[in-house]
Amino acid sequence: MSLWEYANPKKFTETTARVLPVVVPLAGACLLAGLIWGFFFTPEDYKQGSTVKILFLHVPAAMMAVNAWIMMLVASLVWIVRRHHVSALAAKAAAPVGMTFTLVALVTGALWGQPMWGTWWEWDPRLTSFLILFLFYLGYIALWQAVENPDTAADLTGVLCVVGSVFAVLSRYAVKFWNQGLHQDSTIMKVGEKDPLDPAYYWPLIFCLAGVVLMFVALVLLRTVTEIRLRRLAVIEAREKFE
């Protein structure tokens, strides 16, 4: 029983069909619980008022924006090294999801920043990094769409993802160097340090994070299965044309 068994499209599709009915309700429940708890049953911040509660959307989205790219990097490496088609298709399936999370993080950040900093947009290193990450997603998706042969597309986007990751990290440090920024540091891991996240916010945020992770898993599984079916369709069509 090896993990690589799930690289078989048929096995992957079957497993997904069994996993999804569990993951989807769980994701919905976590998100609903976290958001309702967070929006209606937590105290308001003494400085930020109720605007602070956008963090229940902003933080999970920002986290997944980065994690989705990391997942794509891992999937691309698996494809390049082990040539599992499902892995390449999973990377392809994750890209629009990750791009959407990036967009959500940017928009919620702007909505939060307006009352807090008095501006919709600030060339803050974190904001700028996310904007650049958005461009990376855009290029990655555009390359997938531009190349006709699916295996060639998988190879090229895989190489782009690996090289792009290196440059994304470089950009992150370059941008930090370029502007010191307004954005507060992440507080979620700062239990016991100064300026910690209010404990009243901690649990609803954890629920939201779990919900978004599960939602990401569900979406990627679903989209990967769709991609597998599209590939299967293409192979069948090509074979019919060939005969």
Add this chain to the structure above:
Amino acid sequence: MIALLLRDLRIAFRAGGGFGLGLAFFLLVAVLVPLGVGPEGGTLARIAPGILWVGALLACLLSLDRIFALDFEDGSLDLLATAPIPLEGVVAVKALAHWLVTGLPLVIAAPVLGVLLHLPEAGYGWLVVSLLLGTPGLSAIGAFGAALTVGLKRGGLLLSLLVLPLYVPTLIFGAELVKRGAAGMAVQVPLLLLAGITLGAAALLPFASALALRINLR
């Protein structure tokens, strides 16, 4: 390899080779920006490093698709791939040729355009140094983008979309180097980081580019 370099240079300098186009574009940027921004010397002096760097970057971008596309169309790339020189070497030499034809003229022309933009006097040396260190990196990164998109019909726009995010670190450190140099501040950090990125790109990216070329040729 030297033969390949000489051939690429010869083609670039002959009629229709596109030599000078990037330079003309660079000049246009330096003329258009003051027309858009207004003639106040103070404003121009402040944005000059950034404008010059963005202009150089776009001028570089303009000719990237020629690095491999022409050789791909006429079959030379197939023949080069079966020739006794490694494809990684082919990529490196072609990126070098691109730099000699596009990047180096930009480096030489930049001080003149700096005058147009009222670049502070202390900045000229650093402008040349930063472009000299940065533009080879732009060519190496650009060659990678060109290798990714070589087989595509409408690759030009996609190439820009892929390459520009990769140019971000070079742009930031390059412009920062000039800015700090012009203001008389310490320049060691951006200088070293800029050189590091270019060296890293020149050393490692040819392998990724050759891989992408092989994928596109099959």
Add this chain to the structure above:
Amino acid sequence: MEFIVSDLAVARGGICVLEGVSLRLAPGQALVLRGPNGIGKTTLMRTLAGLQPALRGTISAPPESIAYAAHADGLKSTLSVAENLGFWAAVHGMAGVEAAMARMNLTDLADRRAANLSAGQKRRLGLARLLVSGRPFWLLDEPTVSLDTASVALFAEVVRAHLASGGAALMATHIDLGLAEAGLLDLTPFKATGAVQAAQGFDEAFA
């Protein structure tokens, strides 16, 4: 010093087109590939030249022994005939540009730019590249396209001389070059039946 292909399967656009192709080419031998359009001659040639991976099977040849001449000649229109040829000679580390031009009847055109050559002259220049590659196994994909009768005879003579000097040639062509010693290999029996798919190793076939 033999060129041996055994049980080769090649794919175009992810679909297997030829399978079970086996052939041997010893020094001094020539082999002509035949088969209807679209059977996969060019795909086979590109695979043999190492430009694309084979689905199955093995190709064994001494390293750096194959010279490939495709449909496109790889000429630069702004360079002269001598410059084009000189470049390929330099890439392969060979001399003999003058001799190659003389043998392909290009000496009078040496200083003319490739843009101003006729289709047949370009083709002759493309084939002259084989002579400066210094490689024993020639893979020729439709080498006689746009050549006139005299040029075909000239080229046949060059191939014959190459074989006599210990080289070998694999040609995909419909024109009879008049090489009596050339063997014939019809590719029609190797047409893929669809049994072999583009799957790679694992049980990952998509259909």
